[in-house]
Amino acid sequence: MKKNISLILMGVGGVGRQLLQHIVSCRSLHAKQGIHLRVVGVSDSKSLVVASDAFTMELGDTFLMEVCRVKSDGASLSTISGCGESKVFTNSESTKKIIDVAAFLGKSTGLALVDCSASSETIPVLTQAVDLDCCIVMANKKPLTSTMEDYDKLISYPRRIRHESTVGAGLPVIASLNRILSSGDPVHRIIGSLSGTLGYVMSEVEDGKPLSQVVQSAKNLGYTEPDPRDDLSGMDVARKALILARLLGRCINLDDIKIESLYPEEMAPSVMSIEDFLGTGILSLDKDIQERVSKASLNGNVLRYVCVIDASRCQVGIQELPKDSPLGRLRGSDNVLEIYTRCYNDQPLVIQGAGAGNDTTAAGVLADIIDIQDLFP
Amino acid sequence: MKKNISLILMGVGGVGRQLLQHIVSCRSLHAKQGIHLRVVGVSDSKSLVVASDAFTMELGDTFLMEVCRVKSDGASLSTISGCGESKVFTNSESTKKIIDVAAFLGKSTGLALVDCSASSETIPVLTQAVDLDCCIVMANKKPLTSTMEDYDKLISYPRRIRHESTVGAGLPVIASLNRILSSGDPVHRIIGSLSGTLGYVMSEVEDGKPLSQVVQSAKNLGYTEPDPRDDLSGMDVARKALILARLLGRCINLDDIKIESLYPEEMAPSVMSIEDFLGTGILSLDKDIQERVSKASLNGNVLRYVCVIDASRCQVGIQELPKDSPLGRLRGSDNVLEIYTRCYNDQPLVIQGAGAGNDTTAAGVLADIIDIQDLFP
Numbered sequence: 001m002k003k004n005i006s007l008i009l010m011g012v013g014g015v016g017r018q019l020l021q022h023i024v025s026c027r028s029l030h031a032k033q034g035i036h037l038r039v040v041g042v043s044d045s046k047s048l049v050v051a052s053d054a055f056t057m058e059l060g061d062t063f064l065m066e067v068c069r070v071k072s073d074g075a076s077l078s079t080i081s082g083c084g085e086s087k088v089f090t091n092s093e094s095t096k097k098i099i100d101v102a103a104f105l106g107k108s109t110g111l112a113l114v115d116c117s118a119s120s121e122t123i124p125v126l127t128q129a130v131d132l133d134c135c136i137v138m139a140n141k142k143p144l145t146s147t148m149e150d151y152d153k154l155i156s157y158p159r160r161i162r163h164e165s166t167v168g169a170g171l172p173v174i175a176s177l178n179r180i181l182s183s184g185d186p187v188h189r190i191i192g193s194l195s196g197t198l199g200y201v202m203s204e205v206e207d208g209k210p211l212s213q214v215v216q217s218a219k220n221l222g223y224t225e226p227d228p229r230d231d232l233s234g235m236d237v238a239r240k241a242l243i244l245a246r247l248l249g250r251c252i253n254l255d256d257i258k259i260e261s262l263y264p265e266e267m268a269p270s271v272m273s274i275e276d277f278l279g280t281g282i283l284s285l286d287k288d289i290q291e292r293v294s295k296a297s298l299n300g301n302v303l304r305y306v307c308v309i310d311a312s313r314c315q316v317g318i319q320e321l322p323k324d325s326p327l328g329r330l331r332g333s334d335n336v337l338e339i340y341t342r343c344y345n346d347q348p349l350v351i352q353g354a355g356a357g358n359d360t361t362a363a364g365v366l367a368d369i370i371d372i373q374d375l376f377p
Numbered sequence: 378m379k380k381n382i383s384l385i386l387m388g389v390g391g392v393g394r395q396l397l398q399h400i401v402s403c404r405s406l407h408a409k410q411g412i413h414l415r416v417v418g419v420s421d422s423k424s425l426v427v428a429s430d431a432f433t434m435e436l437g438d439t440f441l442m443e444v445c446r447v448k449s450d451g452a453s454l455s456t457i458s459g460c461g462e463s464k465v466f467t468n469s470e471s472t473k474k475i476i477d478v479a480a481f482l483g484k485s486t487g488l489a490l491v492d493c494s495a496s497s498e499t500i501p502v503l504t505q506a507v508d509l510d511c512c513i514v515m516a517n518k519k520p521l522t523s524t525m526e527d528y529d530k531l532i533s534y535p536r537r538i539r540h541e542s543t544v545g546a547g548l549p550v551i552a553s554l555n556r557i558l559s560s561g562d563p564v565h566r567i568i569g570s571l572s573g574t575l576g577y578v579m580s581e582v583e584d585g586k587p588l589s590q591v592v593q594s595a596k597n598l599g600y601t602e603p604d605p606r607d608d609l610s611g612m613d614v615a616r617k618a619l620i621l622a623r624l625l626g627r628c629i630n631l632d633d634i635k636i637e638s639l640y641p642e643e644m645a646p647s648v649m650s651i652e653d654f655l656g657t658g659i660l661s662l663d664k665d666i667q668e669r670v671s672k673a674s675l676n677g678n679v680l681r682y683v684c685v686i687d688a689s690r691c692q693v694g695i696q697e698l699p700k701d702s703p704l705g706r707l708r709g710s711d712n713v714l715e716i717y718t719r720c721y722n723d724q725p726l727v728i729q730g731a732g733a734g735n736d737t738t739a740a741g742v743l744a745d746i747i748d749i750q751d752l753f754p
Contacts, residue, residue: 175552
């Protein structure tokens with residue numbers, strides 16, 4: 001007997017688009033496993049397309065591939081002509097429409113809301129869907145790093161939520177931590193390098209290159225956000241740290257995390273243009289970083305931009321670490337997480353691998369969707 | 378609403394006993410998660426104790442702790458007096474009784490058979506239970522490394538089987554591979570060091586110590602089986618490799634795996650006593666290993682006892698590997714697995730940590746049990 005997993009996908013940019021491609025290319029694999037992923041709606045920031053009768057109809061693969069084509073051209077969903085048996089809604093109507101479908105499917109054949117956007121605007125629809133017995137799968141970090149009230153609401157039915165790709169893309173970080181937690185093995189400490197960009201930057205400055213030059217190269221290689229300060233601020237790593245800390249049961253907010261930014265406030269985007277930052281501002285930071293690298297080196301250590309979570313701390317920033325440790329040996333843009341528990345006491349459980357990229361992030365989302373299949377009738 | 382997960386535990390030696398302790402000590406944690414683990418039966422190689430009415434009654438925590446006490450003294454379950462409202466069956470009656478309970482609970486409130494034994498004798502009861510809608514959780518490698526016929530039978534309902542602790546104790550190896558497979562990310566190659574004992578042995582001989590001395594130390598430290606040849610034969614690693622290869626879809630048997638034994642046939646347990654092997658036999662192997670270590674070292678490499686699974690190979694034995702790779706850097710008794718896929722192509726997904734020990738193995742089994750909770754009503 002085939003099991004249908006109905007989905008609405010919010011966010012069809014990079015990760016969401018890749019997810020649609022994975023879903024279509026895995027059709028025969030999933031059929032062998034007795035599963036069919038039924039995409040009944042997709043949305044971007046401007047519009048929502050929903051099958052005209054979400055109970056009996058789904059968006060066909062030809063249409064989903066057209067969505068991928070349009071989005072890879074950078075256009076809006078609303079520009080797709082010939083949606084066939086589906087309806088298009090504007091952004092202002094979309095929350096209500098998604099909730100309509102959720103109310104309809106959530107308690108009958110089941111529905112998973114899949115959030116591959118990077119927006120806080122999905123929070124209201126996600127929290128409402130939870131009450132309608134829907135499942136939630138997220139690559140979007142914003143909902144889980146909002147207020148504790150939103151967080152508690154989202155995780156009110158822990159079995160119905162998955163969010164592997166909010167921390168290390170497809171790396172099995174959340175899945176592994178959940179296994180550890182459910183077996184009663186207390187987590188004493190987590191330390192990790194969770195930014196491919198900052199991992200690359202720190203291993204390059206270790207080789208003696210000036211920070212300014214490394215950041216410019218990283219930008220040229222497409223490793224950074226359009227404004228590299230979005231990476232250098234540490235805010236993205238802090239969100240990941242917050243998600244991990246809350247998973248461990250810590251009731252804290254983003255404000256409670258000590259975050260070390262790699263640039264001073266007077267070079268913040270609100271004060272200085274990207275051009276000025278990359279052209280002059282960052283040059284004045286080279287010397288300080290190089291001195292810190294040299295000082296660490298004298299102790300046989302290296303600098304890494306890490307998150308540290310233990311009983312007393314949740315902080316992100318540069319730490320001096322032994323050259324000969326999993327984190328110290330890290331080169332390039334891989335992520336590494338060391339987890340210390342009762343079972344992994346002297347030597348941590350280490351998970352390492354690519355922690356960014358649309359392909360692996362979307363693969364993590366897809367694995368999460370398959371993982372909730374037993375909740376569908 | 379509380380969800381009851383009913384269990385029969387087969388094998389209450391080291392891992393099984395530890396599992397019972399974990400179950401009892403996690404009572405309040407699981408209650409918070411709305412789960413209750415209901416142990417309705419336990420067995421060792423000689424007897425089975427089952428709650429007298431498995432539908433309404435369970436074995437109480439006081440009794441389970443008494444089981445742990447008796448087993449840690451090395452005694453048999455049958456020596457427990459005062460089983461209260463439970464019944465004791467001899468080994469010859471136990472399969473029939475377990476199937477009775479499975480037929481009764483499997484299709485109603487659900488039942489998981491948990492196999493923490495190290496015996497092939499559980500295969501008939503496991504395969505029958507699968508047809509009775511039961512779930513199966515295994516730390517025992519034997520059933521999954523039996524014939525392909527048994528294997529196919531056991532995995533006929535893949536969602537109802539978990540066996541994390543058959544490969545890397547509690548390390549999230551199977552869980553991670555299942556995520557990769559369900560997201561359609563093809564696994565190109567797996568290479569790993571899956572024996573804590575052989576990991577220790579290979580890193581010690583690398584330091585110049587004679588094999589004979591290292592094996593004796595490992596035995597004294599309690600790292601080896603009573604007869605160290607059980608580790609040195611590579612058979613345990615081959616079973617783990619077979620489980621991984623079959624998970625990847627390879628229809629092969631133990632016979633199809635190329636296994637390098639660290640001792641020659643003329644020193645096999647059927648030919649030579651343990652005393653003769655450790656006293657004289659193994660001394661004659663020191664020179665050859667030391668020469669291989671030196672030769673590898675000249676190439677900047679080290680020797681590791683690994684399993685390699687790719688499109689054309691499934692083999693276990695000594696390989697020369699770069700000193701500066703996750704496997705080459707491995708020291709002591711940690712396990713490491715490198716998984717190469719489309720998403721983890723240049724750099725593998727690496728999972729590393731303690732891969733042996735009753736505590737972590739039982740934690741892996743417990744995480745598996747919690748993971749199947751959605752299949753219980």
